[in-house]
Amino acid sequence: MGLTVEAALIGLAPRQLAWQVLQAVAAGAYADGALERELNRLPLESADRALATELTYGAIRQQRLLDAWLDALGKVPAARQPPRLRWLLHLGCYQLLFSERIPAAAAVNTTVELAKRAGLGRLAPVANGILRGLLRLRQHLPAEAPPWQWLPQLEGPVTAAEELGLRHSLPAWLAGLLLQWLPPENAEAFAASCNQAPSLDLRINPQRSNREQVLEALHKAGFSAEPLVESQAIGLRGRGGDPRHLPGYDEGTWCVQDRSAQRIAPLLDPQPGMRILDACAAPGGKSTHLAELIGDQGELWAVDRSEARLRRLQRNADRLGLTCIQTLAADACRLAMERPHWQGHFDRVLLDAPCSGLGTLARHADARWRINPGAIADLVGLQQQLLEGLLPLVAPRGQLVYATCTVHPAENDDQITGLLSRHPGWRLVRSQQWWPGQVEGDGFFAAVLQRTDEWPERAAG
Numbered sequence: 001m002g003l004t005v006e007a008a009l010i011g012l013a014p015r016q017l018a019w020q021v022l023q024a025v026a027a028g029a030y031a032d033g034a035l036e037r038e039l040n041r042l043p044l045e046s047a048d049r050a051l052a053t054e055l056t057y058g059a060i061r062q063q064r065l066l067d068a069w070l071d072a073l074g075k076v077p078a079a080r081q082p083p084r085l086r087w088l089l090h091l092g093c094y095q096l097l098f099s100e101r102i103p104a105a106a107a108v109n110t111t112v113e114l115a116k117r118a119g120l121g122r123l124a125p126v127a128n129g130i131l132r133g134l135l136r137l138r139q140h141l142p143a144e145a146p147p148w149q150w151l152p153q154l155e156g157p158v159t160a161a162e163e164l165g166l167r168h169s170l171p172a173w174l175a176g177l178l179l180q181w182l183p184p185e186n187a188e189a190f191a192a193s194c195n196q197a198p199s200l201d202l203r204i205n206p207q208r209s210n211r212e213q214v215l216e217a218l219h220k221a222g223f224s225a226e227p228l229v230e231s232q233a234i235g236l237r238g239r240g241g242d243p244r245h246l247p248g249y250d251e252g253t254w255c256v257q258d259r260s261a262q263r264i265a266p267l268l269d270p271q272p273g274m275r276i277l278d279a280c281a282a283p284g285g286k287s288t289h290l291a292e293l294i295g296d297q298g299e300l301w302a303v304d305r306s307e308a309r310l311r312r313l314q315r316n317a318d319r320l321g322l323t324c325i326q327t328l329a330a331d332a333c334r335l336a337m338e339r340p341h342w343q344g345h346f347d348r349v350l351l352d353a354p355c356s357g358l359g360t361l362a363r364h365a366d367a368r369w370r371i372n373p374g375a376i377a378d379l380v381g382l383q384q385q386l387l388e389g390l391l392p393l394v395a396p397r398g399q400l401v402y403a404t405c406t407v408h409p410a411e412n413d414d415q416i417t418g419l420l421s422r423h424p425g426w427r428l429v430r431s432q433q434w435w436p437g438q439v440e441g442d443g444f445f446a447a448v449l450q451r452t453d454e455w456p457e458r459a460a461g
């Protein structure tokens with residue numbers, strides 16, 4: 001503990017900001033939005049910005065494991081601690097357990113000082129005691145020991161799901177499902193992947209540039225970017241910060257899109273001049289990809305029920321210089337009724353459905369704590385309504401691609417099996433599940449379906 005209090009306080013601002021975000025998320029805010037708001041309110045130097053981001057997302061992801069440590073170390077269980085103290089202790093414990101570069105003294109002193117400055121002075125000794133207790137335990141472990149080692153909860157008889165969930169800080173229900181769906185080593189890889197910082201992938205806009213030029217501009221500006229082997233994308237691993245500051249953003253030579261998401265639009269085999277409907281389109285990652293793939297030539301409708309998100313789509317299309325996309329704010333379940341002239345009209349329909357997002361838990365730190373089995377059942381119902389509403393819009397011999405960024409079979413394979421059993425005039429061309437932990441990038445599912453009957457179905461009503 002060689003650091004003076006003043007030296008340790010140098011890092012107070014990013015930790016205070018992270019603490020504010022943890023409190024906002026506990027009150028219901030989305031982590032991304034809350035962090036962006038706080039960073040706009042209190043601009044930080046880029047190193048502090050990166051630290052605030054790492055601590056915020058890390059502490060949110062590791063919430064279950066951090067609570068388990070508080071339960072083990074404190075006199076009062078985590079769930080009964082005053083909430084502000086609980087989130088502050090999460091930040092302190094996170095630094096001690098997960099950060100190799102933050103000195104232990106800085107983690108402890110800044111936590112105690114924040115407690116004092118925020119009017120929790122009476123509880124500062126509690127914070128100090130818990131963090132020092134953790135440090136003492138940690139000192140008995142080899143440096144490379146994982147943060148769950150010696151956690152007392154893991155010593156008793158626990159189920160495999162309890163243990164997996166606790167070690168990787170996943171809700172128990174999700175850990176249980178992973179072990180049902182996957183062999184233990186793949187469930188382990190999935191769970192571990194949820195806690196890794198996701199890569200930042202770029203999709204090249206062929207209307208404006210090519211991969212070599214974009215790579216050259218990035219390298220010239222000092223970024224370490226690499227071409228991906230399995231696609232035309234570029235990966236920038238380990239980079240925080242606002243991608244809008246990367247070279248080429250204003251010129252629209254690329255957009256941000258995960259490498260797995262970049263696999264979806266090509267599955268439609270889109271050709272110039274086609275009539276294409278992207279039914280759940282905002283904020284437009286796949287609509288703009290489709291527009292690029294058809295050389296900006298064709299009839300491409302981007303429908304979404306959120307007008308605000310459609311405005312973002314339009315801004316993205318404008319920046320990329322794409323003009324063939326037409327937007328429509330509507331409920332995609334009802335398009336066949338509200339636009340009867342669209343029945344049998346489209347060569348291709350993409351349904352990138354609202355889903356549980358279980359394939360993108362690494363990207364959305366708070367998502368695992370928001371989603372639950374009841375919400376998934378509701379989403380399955382909505383996905384089915386969307387599929388049923390969209391089938392009549394596909395032209396004879398046309399195709400519909402159903403995609404999700406989840407791994408839940410009820411939202412994926414089961415959805416497709418159910419659809420095919422209800423609609424004999426359709427066949428499955430192919431489907432694929434990409435599992436986090438087995439592929440790089442987000443988890444995705446896609447099924448390509450083809451209409452085999454000659455006449456478009458009529459919508460009911």
Ligand SMILES: C[S@@+](CC[C@H](N)C(=O)[O-])C[C@H]1O[C@@H](n2cnc3c(N)ncnc32)[C@H](O)[C@@H]1O
Nearest residue numbers: 280281282283284285286304305306331332352
């Ligand atoms: C997975 S996101 C789509 C992402 C988008 N395809 C992309 O690549 O950027 C799902 C979208 O479905 C929209 N949505 C949900 N229910 C809808 C409905 N009934 N009709 C139209 N859009 C809907 C949401 O507003 C959300 O923008």
